[in-house]
Amino acid sequence: MGRSPCCEKAHTNKGAWTKDEDQRLIDYIRLHGEGCWRSLPKAAGLLRCGKSCRLRWINYLRPDLKRGNFTQEEDELIIKLHSLLGNKWSLIAGRLPGRTDNEIKNYWNTHIKRKLISRGLDPQTHRPLNSNGNTVVSGDKAPENLGFTVVNNPPLITQFGGISQTIDFKKNHPDAKVKSDSCNSGTTTDDGQMGRLSGQLHKAQDDINLELSIGLSQFQGEARSSTASSAESRDVGPRPGPFEVKKGHEGGQNGKVCLCCQLGFEINGQGQGGCSNCQTKGGYFYSRYIGPLGS
DNA sequence: AACGTGTTCAACCGCTTGGTG
DNA sequence: TCACCAAGCGGTTGAACACGT
Numbered sequence: 069m070g071r072s073p074c075c076e077k078a079h080t081n082k083g084a085w086t087k088d089e090d091q092r093l094i095d096y097i098r099l100h101g102e103g104c105w106r107s108l109p110k111a112a113g114l115l116r117c118g119k120s121c122r123l124r125w126i127n128y129l130r131p132d133l134k135r136g137n138f139t140q141e142e143d144e145l146i147i148k149l150h151s152l153l154g155n156k157w158s159l160i161a162g163r164l165p166g167r168t169d170n171e172i173k174n175y176w177n178t179h180i181k182r183k184l185i186s187r188g189l190d191p192q193t194h195r196p197l198n199s200n201g202n203t204v205v206s207g208d209k210a211p212e213n214l215g216f217t218v219v220n221n222p223p224l225i226t227q228f229g230g231i232s233q234t235i236d237f238k239k240n241h242p243d244a245k246v247k248s249d250s251c252n253s254g255t256t257t258d259d260g261q262m263g264r265l266s267g268q269l270h271k272a273q274d275d276i277n278l279e280l281s282i283g284l285s286q287f288q289g290e291a292r293s294s295t296a297s298s299a300e301s302r303d304v305g306p307r308p309g310p311f312e313v314k315k316g317h318e319g320g321q322n323g324k325v326c327l328c329c330q331l332g333f334e335i336n337g338q339g340q341g342g343c344s345n346c347q348t349k350g351g352y353f354y355s356r357y358i359g360p361l362g363s
Numbered sequence: 364a365a366c367g368t369g370t371t372c373a374a375c376c377g378c379t380t381g382g383t384g
Numbered sequence: 385t386c387a388c389c390a391a392g393c394g395g396t397t398g399a400a401c402a403c404g405t
Binding site: 083105106118119122156157158169170 | 391393
Binding site for chain 1: 370371376
């Protein structure tokens with residue numbers, strides 16, 4: 069029992085698109101917009117499946133596509149975004165106007181991978197490679213080169229200019245250490261990891277204007293439909309609702325929450341009083357209560 | 364010129380996600 | 385709650401092209 073095919077394969081063309089097919093698709097979309105892809109081929113008189121039409125339009129025919137080589141700035145932006153997001157090509161493409169996820173994915177695989185390797189960096193983890201080509205890992209550290217350990221594998225929610233996206237660290241970083249402990253369990257890692265993490269995230273954010281905010285997975289319902297402005301994302305003011313994280317940790321009490329703990333980052337030496345970030349770093353993240361999970 | 368090898372990128376495939384009844 | 389469907393996503397493939405011998 070497989071799922072039904074997306075189209076009647078016996079009556080569809082495959083392979084490279086002809087100029088005539090391109091023109092039909094362009095004409096149809098100019099006239100009717102990008103409505104239902106499944107019904108589009110028939111309506112446009114194309115012997116293609118909807119998926120194929122969508123791909124052709126998005127990756128090749130769209131008028132707002134930027135053609136030509138990637139610039140040095142685009143290169144560096146892709147590398148930075150990849151170090152933060154992993155292989156989330158559509159998210160990365162969302163920060164590069166005129167570029168498609170497919171284009172960026174191809175460019176990554178053909179150019180940037182090699183570029184990073186030549187710099188002595190692992191293209192997947194962005195960590196330094198040793199002479200054997202293996203990633204250098206000290207201890208059982210965090211995903212990417214951020215220097216933290218993930219506890220409880222909480223998916224992060226990121227918002228890019230109003231687009232929300234859950235990042236599942238365990239999926240993106242299967243090698244990351246995952247603990248089942250919660251905030252006050254007293255697990256250990258290097259001191260100041262949270263500070264480094266937050267520092268790097270903020271640095272990356274500053275460098276590339278990510279407008280990145282991090283929410284808690286258990287509150288993702290509202291975030292998914294959120295169209296919060298970037299100013300709202302960055303707003304450090306008090307938030308309504310039971311959870312509120314301000315600059316400067318205010319403790320896991322009084323209905324407020326340490327985002328570091330809630331995110332599940334394992335912090336060195338944390339005890340009943342909260343993680344080391346809670347205690348000494350003054351808090352680096354701002355969060356807002358974005359509602360309960362839809363479930 | 365002919366051939367082999369490497370590179371590029373458009374397109375496909377299968378899976379996941381989100382919406383709806 | 386479940387099943388179904390459409391759209392979207394990321395990994396992979398393979399034809400076309402570039403380059404070296």
